[in-house]
Amino acid sequence: MMLASMLRFWWYGWIDTLYVEPAFHFTYWGFGWIKPLGATGMHLLFAVLTLAALSIALGFLYRLATVVFFLAFVYVELIDVATYLNHYYFVSLVAFLLIWLPAGRHYSLDVVFWPQKRREQAPFIAVGILRFQMAVVYVFAGLAKLHPDWLLKALPMSIWLPAKSHLPIVGPYMYHPYTAYLFSWFGAVYDLFIVFFLLSGRTRAIAYGFVVLFHAATALFFPAIGMFPYIMIGSSLIFFSAGFHEKLLAYLPGYQPVSTFSAKPAPAFPHRLTPLIALYMCAQLIIPFRYLLYPGPLFWNEEGYRFSWRVMLMEKSGVAYFRVKSAAGPATYEVNNAEFLTPLQEKMMSTQPDMILRYAHFLAKEYKKRGVVDPAVQAEVYVALNGRHSALFIDSTVNLAAERFSWQHYAWVLPFNK
Numbered sequence: 001m002m003l004a005s006m007l008r009f010w011w012y013g014w015i016d017t018l019y020v021e022p023a024f025h026f027t028y029w030g031f032g033w034i035k036p037l038g039a040t041g042m043h044l045l046f047a048v049l050t051l052a053a054l055s056i057a058l059g060f061l062y063r064l065a066t067v068v069f070f071l072a073f074v075y076v077e078l079i080d081v082a083t084y085l086n087h088y089y090f091v092s093l094v095a096f097l098l099i100w101l102p103a104g105r106h107y108s109l110d111v112v113f114w115p116q117k118r119r120e121q122a123p124f125i126a127v128g129i130l131r132f133q134m135a136v137v138y139v140f141a142g143l144a145k146l147h148p149d150w151l152l153k154a155l156p157m158s159i160w161l162p163a164k165s166h167l168p169i170v171g172p173y174m175y176h177p178y179t180a181y182l183f184s185w186f187g188a189v190y191d192l193f194i195v196f197f198l199l200s201g202r203t204r205a206i207a208y209g210f211v212v213l214f215h216a217a218t219a220l221f222f223p224a225i226g227m228f229p230y231i232m233i234g235s236s237l238i239f240f241s242a243g244f245h246e247k248l249l250a251y252l253p254g255y256q257p258v259s260t261f262s263a264k265p266a267p268a269f270p271h272r273l274t275p276l277i278a279l280y281m282c283a284q285l286i287i288p289f290r291y292l293l294y295p296g297p298l299f300w301n302e303e304g305y306r307f308s309w310r311v312m313l314m315e316k317s318g319v320a321y322f323r324v325k326s327a328a329g330p331a332t333y334e335v336n337n338a339e340f341l342t343p344l345q346e347k348m349m350s351t352q353p354d355m356i357l358r359y360a361h362f363l364a365k366e367y368k369k370r371g372v373v374d375p376a377v378q379a380e381v382y383v384a385l386n387g388r389h390s391a392l393f394i395d396s397t398v399n400l401a402a403e404r405f406s407w408q409h410y411a412w413v414l415p416f417n418k
Contacts, residue, residue: 001227001230001231001234002049002053002056002069002073002091003050003053003054003057004227005053005227006046006049006050006053007050008227009046010046010050015042015043015046016039016042017342018080018083018344019036019042019076019079019080020036020038020039020042021342022080022341022342022345023339023340023341024340024341024345024359024362025079025080025082026080026081026082026345026348026349026355026358026359027078027079027080027081027358028078028081029354029405029407031078034075034078034079035079036079045072045075045076046076048068048072049069049072049073049076052065052066052068052069052072053069056069056098056104058108058109059103059104059107059108059109059110059111060108060109060110061110062103062104062108062110063099063104066095066098066099067099069095070092070095070096070098070099073088073091073092073095074092074095077089077092080345081306081348081352081354081355081358082342082344082345082348082349082355083344084306085226085228086137086228086309086310086311087226087227087228087231087232089306089307090133090137090231091231093133093284094130094133094235097129097130097133100273101122101126101129101130102119102122102126103126104117105117105118105119105122106118106119106120107249107252107254107255107256112254120258120259123270125277127238129277129280129281130235130238131199131238131239132281132284133284134195134235134236134238134239135195136284136285136288136309137232137309138191138192138194138195139191139192139195140288140308140309141191141309141310141311142188142189142190142191142192142193143192144308144309144310144311144313145184145187145188145191145192145313146188147299147313149299149314149386150184150188150313151184151185151188153386154177154180154181154183154184155314155315155386155387156312156313156314156315156386156387157180157181157183157184158177158180158387159315159386159387160221160222160315161174161175161179161180161183161221162174162175164221167220167221187214190210190214194207194210194211194214195239197210198211198236198239199239201241204239204240208236208237208239208240211232211233211236212233215228215229215230215232215233216229216233222312225312228311246258287307287308288307288308288309289308290304290308291303291304291305291308292304294409295409296409296413296415296416297416299313299314299316299385299386300383300385300413300416301353301409301410301413301416302351302352302353303353303354303409303410314385314386315385315386315387316351316383316384316385316386317347317350317351317383317384318350318351318381318382318383318384318393319350319381319382319390320337320346320349320350320356320379320380320381320382321334321335321379321380321381322334322335322337322359322360322363322377322378322379323335323377323378323379323380324363324364324367324372324375324376324377325375325376325377325378326372326373326374326375326376327373327374327375327376328373328374331372333367333372335363340359340362340363340366341359350381350383351383351393353394353410353412353413354405354410356379356381356394356400357400357403357405357410358405360377360379360400360401360403361377361400361401363375363377363401364376364377364401375401376399376401376402377399377400377401378396378397378398378399378400379394379396379400380392380396381393381394381396385416388418391414391417392414393413393414394412394413394414395412395413395414398412400412
């Protein structure tokens with residue numbers, strides 16, 4: 001699937017539009033040293049990613065390929081916050097886990113060239129850690145839906161679904177309020193409980209049918225979500241038994257079935273890794289709750305929103321006007337955002353405080369190069385959340401160029417007015 005995803009980047013020209021053409025990139029806090037590699041460098045990097053994904057799929061030089069894919073993929077993701085997506089974060093985590101798993105020791109080219117590497121058994125943790133990661137995605141996505149807007153107002157579904165009225169058969173129902181409530185409540189119940197049904201052998205087949213239907217519907221109604229539905233459909237197969245996968249693999253050419261008595265003993269679980277596994281699992285359970293450290297509604301200030309598995313939970317739009325003032329005189333410069341930002345970057349920036357601050361610091365440096373003495377940057381930002389009236393988002397009198405980046409709450413974000 002990641003091979004297909006890399007090819008999509010080439011096909012749609014996203015390498016250039018996302019990483020080469022923008023004059024400015026919103027780097028993550030602490031990762032300002034991550035920069036695009038230029039047109040040639042970025043295309044070479046994606047070529048490496050494409051080859052690494054193919055190599056992992058074929059099981060050729062598996063360990064090297066997983067390390068290369070993980071490092072290259074995370075590098076690309078860290079270039080610009082504006083491109084953050086939950087499933088890219090998921091891919092990064094799975095790529096990291098695959099580095100340590102013996103996934104290239106069975107049906108792979110590695111065991112064709114090096115038969116001594118073949119193994120027919122693996123410690124259960126190799127499967128269990130992937131099931132755990134899938135469970136984290138589903139359950140936290142479900143917990144995030146236990147929100148008044150989602151459950152009591154069917155927002156943002158009641159905003160999005162009428163735009164799908166052109167679809168055959170189901171289109172006329174998209175305007176009915178109960179349809180939005182049905183989508184909202186079913187989505188919450190599905191995310192909260194699907195993992196438990198997938199874990200049970202009695203309900204697994206039916207549950208997987210719901211997985212396919214749910215994500216197929218998501219792909220149909222919300223195509224902008226990209227590869228996420230297909231990644232979840234494919235990855236959910238990790239909950240099926242070894243016997244099920246044996247039957248699937250038996251249809252593939254060159255597959256050697258597992259013998260009744262393996263020639264090589266099952267590898268023992270390396271207990272020295274137990275603390276590291278526990279640390280990883282604790283981090284995955286704690287990080288999504290870090291938003292509790294910040295005051296105010298999460299959907300408004302978005303502090304702690306990323307990396308918390310909140311998928312398609314709000315309709316939020318904003319417009320930001322920036323002005324630069326010089327300490328040497330009364331001159332004020334109105335900023336044309338299109339001069340520095342792509343439409344995607346401007347859209348994402350206008351509703352997220354850390355991106356607003358990053359852009360303000362960039363403007364201060366840029367206008368200082370243009371001869372403005374000690375530039376101060378102020379912004380007038382208006383944001384609309386889940387169909388509410390647009391409201392002033394930040395204190396427009398604050399000099400953002402003098403504000404520091406930190407993990408603490410940004411006091412210049414105005415309180416949410418319900």
